[in-house]
Amino acid sequence: MVFGENRGVERTPRDRDSEGRARSARPRDGLGRPLPYGRAGVARQAEGIARSPGETLAEAQRLLDAGKPFHAHEVFEDAWKTRPEPERDLWQGLAQLAVGLTHAARGNAPGGARLLERGADRIAGYGDPYDVDVSGLAAWARDLAERLVSGGGPVDARVEAPRLTLA
Known part of the structure; x- marks a missing residue:
């Protein structure tokens, strides 16, 4: 039964993966936005690898x-999700930086700025494990967040892509 404003609206079943979890099968563009069914989209990243x-840094850099x-x-x-507990904040922070850049490229300046700041804060205490340029990434994120708050955006994700490692 549907209540409120959705009363009488016919709903289509949600896409599910082989384990029954909700997983949209709609194609997506290069910034992850859903496209209409039947449109050509960008190949999705395989999940759970x-x-x-x-390898993570090289693949992420290629995509950025x-x-x-x-x-x-x-x-x-x-x-x-797969690295040991002491490293999880590093990887989560890097994910937040990537999502912040995604929002900035989509034109969501406030959301992009918040995620960039949150990611920079999350990675800040790590030094440079695996040659990740933590201080450089944090500075990049804070600079981009400041530009977004000052009225910048949308940005070109390719032009704004950071270098992840020191090398």
């Missing part, structure tokens, strides 16, 4: 350089 830190920060976020999300 356990990569080494180096291609202007696909939403997809890079999914790579970081796999790392934060």
